[in-house]
Structures are given as C-alpha cells and as structure tokens.
Amino acid sequence: MSQVTRPITSTRKQLWRDLGYAAVIAGVAGLIIYAAGRGFISFFAACFVAFVLAPLVEALERRGFSRLQSVAAIYGVGLILAAAAVFYLTPVLQHQIATLRMKLPEYSVQAHDRLEGFQKELDRRFPELKRMNFAETITKSTRVFVDQSLERFPNIMFNVLTLLTVFVLIPVMSWYLLLESRAIKRFVISLVPNRYFEPALNLLYRVDQHLSRYLTGLLIDAVVVGCLLSVGYSILGVPFGVTIGISSGFVHLIPYLGPIFGAVAALLVTILDSGVTVKLVYVLLIAGAVHLFDSLLIQPLVLSKTADLHPLTVLLILIIGANAFGVWGMVLGVPAFCVARIVVQEYLSIARRHLRETI
C-alpha cells in the first residue's frame, strides 16, 4: 500500500490561537453576565432546579414516559408540594417571625442586663476598659441589626418581584431547560471546531454528570439537615425551632455552615428565653448529633463521589467565594471549583497531546 502524507497535526501556534479564541469567548460571556447583573441569578437558580430534577426526569423516562410527560408529572407533584408547604409553613413562619419581633424588646432588655453584669465584672477586673461601654454598644448594634433584618425578611420573602421570580420565572426557565437540555447541548457542541469536538463532548458529559450529582446531593443534604434540626429543636421546645431548622437547611447549601448556624441561633434564643440552663447542653447535643449524622452518613452517601475535596480546600474556596461574590460565591464556589477542575484536566490532556504531536 502506498505511503501517504503525514496527517495534518495541530501546531503550537494553532493551540495559542484557539486559546485566544477561548479567552475572547470567556470574556464576552463574562461581560454578558456582568451586564445582566442580578437577572442572571434567576437563570442560575433555574439551572440549579433543572440539574436537580434531571435525574428524576430520567428515572420516569426509564419507566416508559416521554420527556414531556416526565417533566409535566414532576412539575405537577412539585406544584402540589409547594402549595402544601406554602399553606402549612407560611402561617407558622409568619407567626414565629411576628412573635420574635414582639419579644425582641424583652430579649433586648434581658441581653442588656446580662451584658451589663458582664461589663461590671469586666470593669472590676480591668478598670482600664471602663470607658469602652461594651454592653451599650453591643446591645444597640444588635438591636438595630435584628430589627432591620426582621423588617426586611417579610418584604424580601413576600414582595411581588420575589414571588414572580420564585413561582413564575424560575419554574418556566427550568421547564424549558429540562425539556430542551439535549438540544441546548447539541447547539453548544455544534459551536465547537472539529478538532476539539470529541474533547468538548466528553467535557460537557463529565460536567453535566458532576453538577447533576453534586447539586442533587447538596439539596438532599440540606433538606435532611433542615428537617432533623427542625424536629429536634421543636421536640426540645426551643422557641422558633421550625424557623431555625429551615433557615439552617438553607444555610447548609454553604458547606459546613448549616448545623453551626442552627446551633448558634438555637443557643442564643434559648439563653434569652430560659437563661443558662441544662437545655443549652441538649441544644448542643442535637446540633452535634445532626452534624455527626450528616458527616458520617448523609454526606458520604450523597456527596463523596462528587466533590472529593479536602476540607481545607473547601474552606479556602468558601473564603475566596465570600470575598468575591458574597453568599452566592459561598453557595456556588465548590461546584464552580469542581467544574473548573474538570475543564483544566481536559485542557491539559488536549495540550499534552498537541505538544506531543508537535515535538
């Protein structure tokens, strides 16, 4: 058989040119996200919902339902559950928030008295600190902060724009994302030049699998932690137990913070309500038990295969995410890091191959 010319290989120049294109595309995407500002949060939230629901949709497809039927069925059940949650939980939450606002002056006085006692003790031991009125400063700033938060909370929760976003915009966007996810993937792949087609397909598949598993695991974890803390604190008779539990569930979307937030909130409320009693030990025991249960059973089951990060790395990501993008940076930091890691792995494997070919 005749000898043929060497297959066309990519050169270093071509690699740099493609890197330049990739940088321009990333820059334009970044600009669009920056220009869209907060509007993109709804889009990301819709992506989150779509990723979380995708395994359920596929499970129904396995049972012979079409994609449309599967998505419609899940939305139907979701609608019923959301309606039930709004019906049962909203009055409880509203009642607890209203009670907390009513009790706040009383708590404030109690806190002030305790702090004043602490201040007197401090003055006795360290007279040089006398002129710094800790009790007054802490009570004032705490009262202002809590009062403002409680005033803002119902406004944020129940204003028209939030309701519209949560109940209309995000469900509609995630509906289309779920229905058209394959068409979207195919469109994205069609934009990729032929020489990167296979790696891009592999990359998209790995990112898709990873995000879907991670976000579903994270949601299951948050729901379990929220439910356990709600039930535990309610049984213990901690005031606002349900509110603290649900809030802890939301906060648990940021790794490690759920049980810590729950414990601190429950301890504060218990101290203000009943003083320093043995109940505080039970509050700590519940928080510790939930944390242990979560770390030893839930997280290894739902998250171990997806994140695979050292706790120190996670903490570093949380600090950087919080500084750069606030709460969203903390929530999305870990999945964003994992996706970036996959992208870098794929890129390095392509680059190594190209360099090997050109040497």
Place this chain on the structure above:
Amino acid sequence: MIIDSLWDNIFRGRQKGAERTIDLLLKIPIFENLSLRELRFIEKLIYVRRYASGEPIFQQGDPSLGMYVVKTGAVKIIRQLPGGEPRLIATLTAGEFFGELGLIDDAPRSAAAVAHDATETIGFFKPDLMSLIHRRPDLGLKILLSVATTLSARLRHAHEELERFILNPPTETQIRERIRVTF
C-alpha cells in the same frame, strides 16, 4: 488550505437528509436490528459533522470516545508505528464505519482518521450510549449486544485465521509481506 468547518457545522440548519441518515444507520450492523421508531430515537443522539478535505477527524493516540459512519465523501485511516512513516490502512466511503471499539473501552485510538474529500460523518459516542442505557435500558442493551456481536464475529474471524496459520504455517517472507501490507 484547510478551512475550519466551524461555521459549516453551526449553520447547517435542519437536516434535510434525515431519512437518508436513518437509511444509512440501518446498514450498520450495530443498528440493523433496531425498529424505525428506535432509529428515530437514536437520530437524536447522533452528531453530524462536516470536515474539509485533509482535515483530521481524530488523531492516533487520542482517547476513544465513539464511532463514526461515513455519510458522504471518504475517510482515510492512517497508522504510524513508532519510528516509522504513516501508512494508509484503508479508505472508507459512504456507509462504512470506524472507531466502534470506542463505544466499549477508553483505549487510545490505534490509527488516525482524516477526511479524504469534503466529508460528512455521523458520530455516535459513548457518553450518549451510557445516557441511553440509563434512560432506555432496552434500547441501550440492544445496541450493546450488537456491538458485542460485531466484536465476537471479528474475534471468531481472527481465531480462524490463527487456526489456519497454525495448520499451514506461513513462510518468513509471507509474514514480512503481510506486515508490510498491514502497516
């Protein structure tokens, strides 16, 4: 000069030759046992790509990701041994397929595939096969069984060749000639 077929792939638009694609898939052993309905389902998982003449489809040593069917044009399969010059192993034309082992394992591609003319290929890849097995196990298993049947036929053929060689050992010259022709 090779023109990047990026825009060609983007603005190809709705596939006019959808029926032709299904006809083509029916001729591939891996898909020949599927019903028309199942083939229409598979059609949503495949990728049609256009390559300019001389453009590589994949390089030797790339990780295997899946198989290709030549839709139009022709594809040259080229293999290079360490220290040797690249040699043409085969030229595949419309309806022929290559790279099906990539549906099963991750081993590196044993040869490069380069478009001979302006070529259109149909690609079917492992991530989509895995997703298919997850969502439609019946259809996924049918395809896996077909891949296994194809590989089994090849293994049987190799076994028969080996048996023939053992019964009738070739001379050194014949072996050298065979190696020269293959590589």
